[in-house]
Amino acid sequence: MTAExxxxxxxxxxxxxxxxxxxxxxxxxxxxxxxPIREIARRAQVGAATVYxxxxxxxxxxxxxxxxxxxxxxAVIEEGLAASDPWRGFCLVVERxxxxxxxxxxxxxxxxxxxxxAADPFTADRERALxxxxxxxxRAKEAGGLRRDFVLEDFVMAMMANEGIRAETPETRAAAxxxxxxxxxxxxxxxxxxxxxxxxxxxxxxxx
Amino acid sequence: MTAExxxxxxxxxxxxxxxxxxxxxxxxxxxxxxxPIREIARRAQVGAATVYxxxxxxxxxxxxxxxxxxxxxxAVIEEGLAASDPWRGFCLVVERxxxxxxxxxxxxxxxxxxxxxAADPFTADRERALxxxxxxxxRAKEAGGLRRDFVLEDFVMAMMANEGIRAETPETRAAAxxxxxxxxxxxxxxxxxxxxxxxxxxxxxxxx
Numbered sequence: 473m474t475a476e477x478x479x480x481x482x483x484x485x486x487x488x489x490x491x492x493x494x495x496x497x498x499x500x501x502x503x504x505x506x507x508p509i510r511e512i513a514r515r516a517q518v519g520a521a522t523v524y525x526x527x528x529x530x531x532x533x534x535x536x537x538x539x540x541x542x543x544x545x546x547a548v549i550e551e552g553l554a555a556s557d558p559w560r561g562f563c564l565v566v567e568r569x570x571x572x573x574x575x576x577x578x579x580x581x582x583x584x585x586x587x588x589x590a591a592d593p594f595t596a597d598r599e600r601a602l603x604x605x606x607x608x609x610x611r612a613k614e615a616g617g618l619r620r621d622f623v624l625e626d627f628v629m630a631m632m633a634n635e636g637i638r639a640e641t642p643e644t645r646a647a648a649x650x651x652x653x654x655x656x657x658x659x660x661x662x663x664x665x666x667x668x669x670x671x672x673x674x675x676x677x678x679x680x
Numbered sequence: 681m682t683a684e685x686x687x688x689x690x691x692x693x694x695x696x697x698x699x700x701x702x703x704x705x706x707x708x709x710x711x712x713x714x715x716p717i718r719e720i721a722r723r724a725q726v727g728a729a730t731v732y733x734x735x736x737x738x739x740x741x742x743x744x745x746x747x748x749x750x751x752x753x754x755a756v757i758e759e760g761l762a763a764s765d766p767w768r769g770f771c772l773v774v775e776r777x778x779x780x781x782x783x784x785x786x787x788x789x790x791x792x793x794x795x796x797x798a799a800d801p802f803t804a805d806r807e808r809a810l811x812x813x814x815x816x817x818x819r820a821k822e823a824g825g826l827r828r829d830f831v832l833e834d835f836v837m838a839m840m841a842n843e844g845i846r847a848e849t850p851e852t853r854a855a856a857x858x859x860x861x862x863x864x865x866x867x868x869x870x871x872x873x874x875x876x877x878x879x880x881x882x883x884x885x886x887x888x
Contacts, residue, residue, distance in 0.1 A: 584846075626863070629845055629856055636844020637837055638792075639883050648837055650878040655834070658875065659867035667866065670858040675847050 489526050492516045496537045500578030505530070505585050534582050535594035541579040542597050544572055549604045559617025562608055566627075566660075567653045570634045574649035575642055580635045584628055584675070619662045625672045630656045632675065697734050700724045704745045708786030713738070713793050742790050743802035749787040750805050752780055757812045767825025770816055774835075774868075775861045778842045782857035783850055788843045792836055792883070827870045833880045838864045840883065 495516040499507040509530060513520040527533035535542075548568040555561030573580035587595055605627060612618035634652060639645040703724040707715040717738060721728040735741035743750075756776040763769030781788035795803055813835060820826035842860055847853040 626859070629860055630863075632845045633841035633860060634844065636842065637840045637883070639881065644881050644883070647878065647881040648883060651834070651880055652837055652841060654875070654877045655838075655867040656863070657867075658871075659863040659865075663866075667862070669862045671855065672859055673847065673852050673855045675845070675852070675856060 485526075488516070488518050488522055492518065492523055492526060492533075493537050496533055497578050500534075500537070500581055501576075504581055505534070505587075509533075529592065531587060531592035531594055534587075535592050535597075538576070538579040538582055538594065541572055541576045542583075542594065542601075545569060545583070546597065546601055546604075548572070549601055549608065553604060553608050553611075557617075558608070558611035558615040562612035562618055562660075563657050565605070565608060566630070566657055567650070569631065570649045570653040570656075571646055573631055573634055574637070574645050577635060580631065584632050584635070613662075616662055618660055619666060621666070621669055621672075622660055623672045625675055626660070628675050629672075693734075696724070696726050696730055700726065700731055700734060700741075701745050704741055705784075705786050708742075708745070708789055709784075712789055713742070713795075717741075737800065739795060739800035739802055742795075743800050743805075746784070746787040746790055746802065749780055749784045750791075750802065750809075753777060753791070754805065754809055754812075756780070757809055757816065761812060761816050761819075765825075766816065766819035766823040770820035770826055770868075771865050773813070773816060774838070774865055775858070777839065778857045778861040778864075779854055781839055781842055782845070782853050785843060788839065792840050792843070821870075824870055826868055827874060829874070829877055829880075830868055831880045833883055834868070836883050837880075 492512065496507075496512050499512055499515065509523050510520045512533075513523045516523070523533070527536065549565055551568075552561035552565035555564060573583065582594065583598060587598075602624065606624055609618060609622060609624065609627070613620055613622065633656075634649055637645070637648050637652060639648050700720065704715075704720050707720055707723065717731050718728045720741075721731045724731070731741070735744065757773055759776075760769035760773035763772060781791065790802065791806060795806075810832065814832055817826060817830060817832065817835070821828055821830065841864075842857055845853070845856050845860060847856050
C-alpha cells in the first residue's frame with residue numbers, strides 16, 4: 473500500500489466515524505435509543521460492520537456521541553457542589569442541566585433511559601453524575617432549602633418532563649426550559665407547611 | 681347486489697374504520713402527528729383512498745380517534761369550573777388532565793400541537809376547552825390561590841412536560857403523573873413572597 477492510499481483510507485475512516493456520530497445523535501434525538509445500529513449504518517451510508525468497527529456496542533456509540541454534553545453535565549454538577557450555599561448550588565444545577573438537556577434531546581434521552589449495566593464510559597459517567605447529585609440533594613436538604621421528601625426520582629422525572637417540551641426554535645426551547653426550571657425549583661423548595669405529595673415512583677432509570 | 685353482499689361490505693367498512701382508528705392512535709402516540717396518511721393506510725392494510733373515504737382530512741381522523749379523551753377533558757374542565765373553591769377546581773383540573781394525558785399519549789400530542797386552523801370538531805373542542813381553562817385560571821387567580829404571573833402557556837408547557845415522562849407500565853406512568861401534577865401545583869401556587877420567573881414563551885400551541 474502506498475503512503476497516499478493509506479492516508480486516503482485513514483481520512484475515509486475519519487469521515488465515516490464523524491458521519492456515524494452525527495447520524496446517531498440525530499436518530500437518538502428524534503426516535504429514542506431503540507434505533508438499531510443497522511439503521512444508523514444505513515443512514516450514514518456505511519455497512520453495519522463499519523459502525524461496529526468504530527463502536528463495538530451501542531453504549532460505546534452513546535459514550536462518544538454524547539461525550540461533550542456529558543462532560544458539561546459533570547462540570548455543572550461539580551460547580552453546584554462547590555457552591556457555598558447548597559440550595560443555590562441545587563438551583564444552579566437544575567437550571568443549567570435543563571438547558572443543556574433541552575438543546576441535546578438525544579443526550580437527554582440517553583441520560584434518563586435504562587441502559588444495560590455495562591462497563592462503558594457513558595454508564596460510568598452517568599453513575600458518577602448521579603452519585604454527585606445525590607450528595608448535592610443531601611446537602612440542600614440539610615441546609616433547609618430542599619423539601620425533605622424530594623428523591624432522586626423527582627429529579628429524573630423533572631429531566632424527562634423537560635424533554636417533553638416542544639418549541640419551534642432552539643431559542644424558544646431554551647427560554648421555555650428556563651421558565652420550566654424556575655417552576656420546578658419552586659415546587660422543590662422546602663415549605664414551612666408542606667403539602668404531602670403522592671408517592672415517588674421508580675422510572676426508567678435504575679437508581680442505585 | 682344481494683342483501684348478504686351489501687351487509688358484508690358494510691361490515692368490512694366498519695372493520696376497516698376501526699382498524700384505521702386503532703393504527704392512527706398508536707402511530708400518533710409513538711411518532712407524533714406527522715405520520716402521513718398513506719403510512720397509516722399501509723399499517724392498517726387498506727389503501728390511502730379508503731382512509732380518505734372515512735376521514736377526508738387528518739384533523740377529521742384526529743377528531744374521531746380522540747373523541748373519547750377529548751370529551752373526558754371537557755368534562756374535567758367543566759367540573760373544575762363548577763367547584764365552589766376556584767383554586768381547588770384548578771388543582772382538580774391539573775391532576776385529572778395530567779392523568780388522562782399520561783395514558784393517551786397520542787391525544788396529548790394532538791392537544792398540545794399546532795394544528796391548521798380548520799373547522800373540524802377536534803380544533804373546535806380544543807378551542808372551547810382552552811377558553812374554559814382561561815376562565816378557570818382567571819377565577820383561581822382572583823381567589824388568591826393561583827400565582828398572578830401564571831399564563832396559559834405555563835399550562836401548555838406543563839402538559840407537554842407531562843408527555844415526556846416515561847415509565848415501564850401504565851400504572852407506574854399514572855403514578856408518576858400524580859406526583860408530577862402535585863409538584864406542578866406547588867409551583868403554580870400563589871406565594872406571599874413570589875420569586876420572579878423567567879418570561880413565559882409561546883410554544884407550539886397557538887393561544888388566542
